[in-house]
Amino acid sequence: MKILVTGGAGYIGSHIVKALGEKGHNVIVYDNLSYGHDWALLSGQLIKGDLADKDRLSSVFEKERFDAVIHMAALIVVDESVREPLRYYRNNLVNTINLIETCTTYHVKRFIFSSTAAVYGIPDEVPVTEKAPLAPINPYGASKVMVEHVLRDTAASHDFHYAALRYFNVAGADPLARIGQARKDATHLITVSLRTALGMRECLNIFGTDYPTSDGTCIRDYIHVDDLSEAHLLALEYLMSGSESRIYNCGYGHGYSVREVVDKVKQVTGIDLPVRNTERRLGDPPMLVADATRLKKELCWVPKCDDLEYIIKTAWEWEKKLHSHEKVLLKH
Numbered sequence: 001m002k003i004l005v006t007g008g009a010g011y012i013g014s015h016i017v018k019a020l021g022e023k024g025h026n027v028i029v030y031d032n033l034s035y036g037h038d039w040a041l042l043s044g045q046l047i048k049g050d051l052a053d054k055d056r057l058s059s060v061f062e063k064e065r066f067d068a069v070i071h072m073a074a075l076i077v078v079d080e081s082v083r084e085p086l087r088y089y090r091n092n093l094v095n096t097i098n099l100i101e102t103c104t105t106y107h108v109k110r111f112i113f114s115s116t117a118a119v120y121g122i123p124d125e126v127p128v129t130e131k132a133p134l135a136p137i138n139p140y141g142a143s144k145v146m147v148e149h150v151l152r153d154t155a156a157s158h159d160f161h162y163a164a165l166r167y168f169n170v171a172g173a174d175p176l177a178r179i180g181q182a183r184k185d186a187t188h189l190i191t192v193s194l195r196t197a198l199g200m201r202e203c204l205n206i207f208g209t210d211y212p213t214s215d216g217t218c219i220r221d222y223i224h225v226d227d228l229s230e231a232h233l234l235a236l237e238y239l240m241s242g243s244e245s246r247i248y249n250c251g252y253g254h255g256y257s258v259r260e261v262v263d264k265v266k267q268v269t270g271i272d273l274p275v276r277n278t279e280r281r282l283g284d285p286p287m288l289v290a291d292a293t294r295l296k297k298e299l300c301w302v303p304k305c306d307d308l309e310y311i312i313k314t315a316w317e318w319e320k321k322l323h324s325h326e327k328v329l330l331k332h
Contacts, residue, residue: 001240002026004066004108006051006099007073008044009036011181012114012170012225016070018042018179019229028064030057031073040179051095054102061106068110068236069103071096074144077187078118079281081140092143097150104158110239111151111162112232117221117249117288119145119166127221127291130166130247137283148247155245163235165228168251168290172224172311173318180318189258190222190312193265194319197273204273206258208280217258219287221251224305224314234299246298251290252306261308268312 003020007013008029013036020027021043029041032050049056051073074092075081081088096113103111118141119134136142151162171190173180181191196204209216231250238246256264266272295301305311 001067004069013072014040015225015229070112072114085139088139113164115164115166117168122285127289129291164247168221173314177317197269197271205278211286215259219255221255221289227303248295249290255289
């Protein structure tokens with residue numbers, strides 16, 4: 001199939017492009033490279049462009065005639081979204097509407113959307129099912145909820161079917177260390193911990209040590225990026241079979257505390273990285289763990305990388321490679 005992947009030169013997008021290429025699909029990546037890297041594409045063709053440019057989008061759709069779209073392009077930093085909400089709504093919502101509208105114009109009927117566990121806010125029950133109330137506590141999460149509503153309403157009025165995949169904490173890297181997280185301002189715990197171990201940061205901050213958890217730190221569900229990529233391929237097969245629109249949580253169904261992750265990072269790297277306990281961050285839920293039963297049952301998803309040590313090892317090998325090669329420059 002011919003698949004358009006927006007944001008396909010970014011961290012998660014590049015792993016999905018890799019997986020699509022390995023399956024023999026014809027992949028076109030549409031990315032403005034604001035956070036992505038052309039060298040991260042192990043498959044497919046790059047078209048540099050912005051989703052705000054509707055004329056360029058239309059010309060690409062007119063020429064390529066896609067079978068499906070996987071939409072990865074988004075701004076994702078929570079605290080930044082609080083400081084710059086209009087930028088997030090413009091990019092994550094308005095630009096996505098541009099893309100969806102272009103899909104309907106050119107009769108592209110299958111759409112996979114990169115959503116997030118941030119749509120749940122601070123959930124009342126954990127693990128979280130897809131039926132949990134949507135109560136985002138920041139503009140990032142709110143922008144994703146709004147897109148899900150747009151997708152729902154578009155599907156009700158057009159021959160258009162979608163799968164919205166709500167990611168939990170994505171981590172890890174390609175096991176051959178060809179691609180991985182390459183944002184200079186990455187905020188995810190495992191990446192920040194490893195960069196602290198490499199001496200790129202003065203110390204690692206633990207935000208809050210008085211949560212109602214086993215060791216007082218937040219618990220999160222970490223999913224390896226390759227397992228997440230596989231979920232996208234299964235969702236694509238599901239939609240191409242003529243199935244109806246669906247929403248899926250993407251996580252392993254169990255979590256690790258911040259301290260457990262840091263201890264495992266120390267074990268894997270052999271480095272006793274400096275850690276500093278600081279105040280809680282506003283809006284951090286004590287525990288956020290996925291109930292991924294629907295993904296496993298309906299799409300027959302079987303995770304292959306559900307091991308914290310493996311997740312950290314793949315990320316560690318990538319970080320060491322990334323920061324030892326001068327030609328691989330971090331952006332933003």
